Amino acid sequence: MATIRFLGHAAFHVEGEGLKGLIDPFLTGNPQASEGAGNFTELDFIFLTHGHGDHLGDTVQIAKRTGATVVANFELCHYLERKGLKCHAMHIGGRRRFPFGRVKLTPAFHGSGILEGDRMIYGGLAGGFLIEVEGKNLYHAGDTGLTKEMELLAEEDVRIALLPIGGNFVMDEEDAARAVGMIRPEAVVPMHYDTFDLVKADAGRFADLVGDAARVVILQPGQELRF
Ligand code: NI
Numbered sequence: 001m002a003t004i005r006f007l008g009h010a011a012f013h014v015e016g017e018g019l020k021g022l023i024d025p026f027l028t029g030n031p032q033a034s035e036g037a038g039n040f041t042e043l044d045f046i047f048l049t050h051g052h053g054d055h056l057g058d059t060v061q062i063a064k065r066t067g068a069t070v071v072a073n074f075e076l077c078h079y080l081e082r083k084g085l086k087c088h089a090m091h092i093g094g095r096r097r098f099p100f101g102r103v104k105l106t107p108a109f110h111g112s113g114i115l116e117g118d119r120m121i122y123g124g125l126a127g128g129f130l131i132e133v134e135g136k137n138l139y140h141a142g143d144t145g146l147t148k149e150m151e152l153l154a155e156e157d158v159r160i161a162l163l164p165i166g167g168n169f170v171m172d173e174e175d176a177a178r179a180v181g182m183i184r185p186e187a188v189v190p191m192h193y194d195t196f197d198l199v200k201a202d203a204g205r206f207a208d209l210v211g212d213a214a215r216v217v218i219l220q221p222g223q224e225l226r227f
């Protein structure tokens with residue numbers, strides 16, 4: 001059985017055969033964070049969807065301490081390698097087999113700049129991840145608006161889709177529900193909402209809009225879902 005644990009905002013811990021991973025580990029400064037960056041001692045991979053602070057988060061600190069390999073786009077990897085991290089660079093549409101299963105970097109409509117002091121460093125294109133764990137596909141959309149490309153995911157047999165619903169920077173409840181119609185996952189977990197005033201959303205309303213299209217699982221930070 002594979003497990004994902006919601007850590008707040010867009011951060012998840014994913015565990016399955018051959019994989020202990022984090023996705024977008026923004027914990028320090030995350031008002032929703034269910035645990036601290038220091039909690040993770042054994043870690044194989046950190047999957048990073050884009051360079052914004054609420055996703056890059058504690059990546060550098062956690063990867064340095066645990067020796068985890070960061071999987072991200074080429075530009076983010078270039079930046080992180082210069083900070084001394086071990087990285088595996090991919091790019092949009094690219095798929096690769098890792099020891100635990102296959103990973104594909106999926107498109108997202110969003111930015112990826114890295115804010116360092118008052119400088120904005122180019123972070124390539126924002127993306128999402130399709131991660132195969134124990135033969136089952138987990139999709140983390142990253143930050144994105146609704147895109148027609150999501151229709152392609154209907155052919156990927158997505159078991160769980162992690163979709164942003166907070167609006168303003170990403171899809172709102174309506175658009176995320178439309179995304180569910182395109183992706184056709186077995187279950188969907190809303191994320192990236194209620195962390196800050198700008199991304200307030202109603203997960204119950206999202207569930208109503210999804211209706212019978214998928215099983216909606218609303219996770220509180222710290223809660224797990226097995227799949
Ligand atoms: Ni972002």
Ligand code: MN
Pocket residue numbers: 052054055143169192
């Ligand atoms: Mn974000």
